[in-house]
Amino acid sequence: MSHASAAPRRYSYLGPAGTFTEAALRQVPEAEGQVWNPVDNLGEALNDVVTGASDAAMIAIENSIDGGVTVAQDALATIPGLRIIGEYLVPVRFVLVARPGTALSDVSVVAGHPVAYGQCRAWLDGAAPTHRHLVATSNVQAAADLFDPTKGVDAAIAPPGIEAHYDVEVLAEGIAENPDAVTRFVLVSRSVPVGEPTGADKTSLMVELPEDRPGALLDLLEQFAARGVNLTLLASRPIGDRMGRYRFVIDAEGHVKDERVADALLGVKRFSPKVSFLGSYPRADRVAATIRDLHDDDTFRDARDWLRGVIEGTRDGEA
Ligand SMILES: O=C(O)C(=O)Cc1ccccc1
Numbered sequence: 001m002s003h004a005s006a007a008p009r010r011y012s013y014l015g016p017a018g019t020f021t022e023a024a025l026r027q028v029p030e031a032e033g034q035v036w037n038p039v040d041n042l043g044e045a046l047n048d049v050v051t052g053a054s055d056a057a058m059i060a061i062e063n064s065i066d067g068g069v070t071v072a073q074d075a076l077a078t079i080p081g082l083r084i085i086g087e088y089l090v091p092v093r094f095v096l097v098a099r100p101g102t103a104l105s106d107v108s109v110v111a112g113h114p115v116a117y118g119q120c121r122a123w124l125d126g127a128a129p130t131h132r133h134l135v136a137t138s139n140v141q142a143a144a145d146l147f148d149p150t151k152g153v154d155a156a157i158a159p160p161g162i163e164a165h166y167d168v169e170v171l172a173e174g175i176a177e178n179p180d181a182v183t184r185f186v187l188v189s190r191s192v193p194v195g196e197p198t199g200a201d202k203t204s205l206m207v208e209l210p211e212d213r214p215g216a217l218l219d220l221l222e223q224f225a226a227r228g229v230n231l232t233l234l235a236s237r238p239i240g241d242r243m244g245r246y247r248f249v250i251d252a253e254g255h256v257k258d259e260r261v262a263d264a265l266l267g268v269k270r271f272s273p274k275v276s277f278l279g280s281y282p283r284a285d286r287v288a289a290t291i292r293d294l295h296d297d298d299t300f301r302d303a304r305d306w307l308r309g310v311i312e313g314t315r316d317g318e319a
Pocket residue numbers: 014018019020021022060092113115116137138139140183
């Protein structure tokens with residue numbers, strides 16, 4: 001894609017500058033030198049894409065510790081016309097910061113993004129047992145909240161390097177439970193034609209199951225298993241209309257233009273009352289899917305050619 005003479009592309013991301021979401025956007029070569037629009041929440045970021053105010057939005061979708069960012073999964077399931085066009089991984093670490101001169105023993109109100117707080121809670125319970133959590137809109141906004149006197153914040157959970165953006169002192173480093181936590185982000189645009197397979201791709205779907213059909217989940221999984229398609233994520237989320245109804249959030253290895261994935265999707269579509277295709281995109285770790293001969297593109301094409309030949313009378317029943 002070249003946009004040399006076109007208007008600059010606009011990217012919305014959870015701000016302010018310095019968030020992990022911004023670090024994810026920095027991994028997008030096409031975004032360099034374009035307009036970056038910091039927003040306060042996921043809804044705003046996706047709304048910018050829907051209305052055309054931005055061309056794409058970077059959003060956190062899954063954490064290696066807590067699993068799916070459910071608000072993001074639900075938004076992608078319910079807002080029509082969106083496509084995931086890229087995936088990015090960012091290692092996440094946290095520090096506790098405060099205004100200069102604050103001691104850990106002075107800390108009673110801690111600002112933190114809810115996902116960050118969840119990961120740092122065990123440490124905080126030990127170091128500041130009487131603390132109270134105040135929700136911040138992002139990891140960097142938590143530090144900014146230290147300077148808003150109406151909020152009464154004593155300390156903030158923030159990304160390392162936050163001292164470059166705000167006049168804060170680091171009270172403690174490495175406060176998250178798991179030092180190897182990684183967050184997966186996706187770049188979302190309005191619906192666009194899918195790109196070409198790279199050999200290391202993922203396909204994201206939301207699937208509803210037919211009601212009152214025993215084994216429907218097994219039927220769903222079988223569509224992938226029979227075509228040798230590995231799943232990297234399977235989660236269920238309440239549809240929300242009434243108790244007991246769920247949609248399945250699925251990430252599958254491979255690209256919709258890979259024969260085995262296309263065939264699996266056709267199988268899913270035949271029995272599911274609702275399938276939303278969210279996109280096929282290069283996977284962040286660039287790890288190629290392992291495909292056995294039985295499931296490679298040529299095998300699917302050969303089988304189709306054989307069937308056509310049988311119907312046209314140019315081939316008999318030989319395999
Ligand atoms: O991008 C950020 O910095 C955020 O505030 C969202 C977030 C929260 C926790 C882990 C990764 C991203």
